[in-house]
Amino acid sequence: MTTQKLYYNDSYKLDFEENILKVEKWNDKFAVLFEKTYFYPTSGGQPCDKGFINNIPVVDVIEKEGNIYHILEKNLTENKAICKIDYNTRLENSQHHTGQHLLSQAFIKVKNYPTISMHIGKDYSTIEIVASSLNIEDINKVEDLANQIIYENRKINILYLSEDEINNYSLRKKPKKKSSNNDIRVIEIENFDLSPCGGTHLKSTSEIGIIKIISFEKYKGNYRVNFLCGKKALLDYRYKNFAIKNISNKFSASEYNIEQIINKFIDDFEKNKKELNLIKKDFYNLLSKNILNDCKIINNVKVIIKEEKNYDIKDISQNLVKNQDILSFLFLENNERYNFIFSCSDNLKINLNEIARKLFKDLSFKGGGKNNFIQGSINKVEKSFLEKIISDYLNKINLSI
Numbered sequence: 001m002t003t004q005k006l007y008y009n010d011s012y013k014l015d016f017e018e019n020i021l022k023v024e025k026w027n028d029k030f031a032v033l034f035e036k037t038y039f040y041p042t043s044g045g046q047p048c049d050k051g052f053i054n055n056i057p058v059v060d061v062i063e064k065e066g067n068i069y070h071i072l073e074k075n076l077t078e079n080k081a082i083c084k085i086d087y088n089t090r091l092e093n094s095q096h097h098t099g100q101h102l103l104s105q106a107f108i109k110v111k112n113y114p115t116i117s118m119h120i121g122k123d124y125s126t127i128e129i130v131a132s133s134l135n136i137e138d139i140n141k142v143e144d145l146a147n148q149i150i151y152e153n154r155k156i157n158i159l160y161l162s163e164d165e166i167n168n169y170s171l172r173k174k175p176k177k178k179s180s181n182n183d184i185r186v187i188e189i190e191n192f193d194l195s196p197c198g199g200t201h202l203k204s205t206s207e208i209g210i211i212k213i214i215s216f217e218k219y220k221g222n223y224r225v226n227f228l229c230g231k232k233a234l235l236d237y238r239y240k241n242f243a244i245k246n247i248s249n250k251f252s253a254s255e256y257n258i259e260q261i262i263n264k265f266i267d268d269f270e271k272n273k274k275e276l277n278l279i280k281k282d283f284y285n286l287l288s289k290n291i292l293n294d295c296k297i298i299n300n301v302k303v304i305i306k307e308e309k310n311y312d313i314k315d316i317s318q319n320l321v322k323n324q325d326i327l328s329f330l331f332l333e334n335n336e337r338y339n340f341i342f343s344c345s346d347n348l349k350i351n352l353n354e355i356a357r358k359l360f361k362d363l364s365f366k367g368g369g370k371n372n373f374i375q376g377s378i379n380k381v382e383k384s385f386l387e388k389i390i391s392d393y394l395n396k397i398n399l400s401i
């Protein structure tokens, strides 16, 4: 026995009652079987319906060997099921599925590009078309034609055709599956498209609302075309409309020339960034020279211990240690602590990691790095104290430079 698919003939019925045939354990969930159902299972690129059975959420609908399993989080004890299919999910899926038929035929009419697969996704839907090339003009033409068929409010019919009858029809693609009565189910968009399909569709094209292609990209020699229909397209337009309005307002520009304005802004920004980097380089060189003028020499090492309030201590350190024989401890206040960079020239054979651990062990030292460059933080102390412990240490050790 296989489950009778009532959604084949009526995809608008969302409330129904059924006798429960069986409830099976389904991993950590429960699968409910009916003799017939309006719940659509995941198949043919269309996601399943959502809804409730006896007020328990239906988390999945699965078709297996002709049976349709309604997956629930909780077990059912009743014999009768009161079923409610979620309207929004069904509407969105039907809008995208019907829209896909329209779009696929529009690609054939405009460019003779056939569709080889489709997917109705959570965020957008996709068709894959066999196409040698595709540009924005083609996309606009296809989109215009598909939407024209929506404006014309064409009827959408469900036909059941025998294998003999089917030869009299020009179908967009070859049929795969037969319906339960052994006929082939074909969806007809009047005078536009005929396609075998087992999904849920609308009664007329106007119910699709709108088809909007949102992007397209080359994919393994073919093209993928991403699109939105109906309610999802409206939500997308609503979001993008306000986003672009807000951006335009920030630039005091019209929405229709904001793209040029942003492009110019980015060009200017890149130019300024380059110029600023050059200025920064010169500035830090000069600053380092000034700092070096005030350094103390201990045991042949030029020692700099300096609090910095305005500029980047990493940039200054890197500039200082480009010179030879430099040991630099630069710090800045950060609440109750000092953040610091402790660095030295490459020619000094000093392990700053070791030194920092020894000298700052009573100052709750945190940090680390390489032998000649470490960054970290210590408790706030007098600058003279730092000078003393660093100088004492340098005086004691033998620096084999």
Ligand SMILES: [Zn+2]
Residues within 6 Å of the ligand: 097, 098, 101, 187, 197, 198, 199, 200, 201
């Ligand atoms: Zn379909």
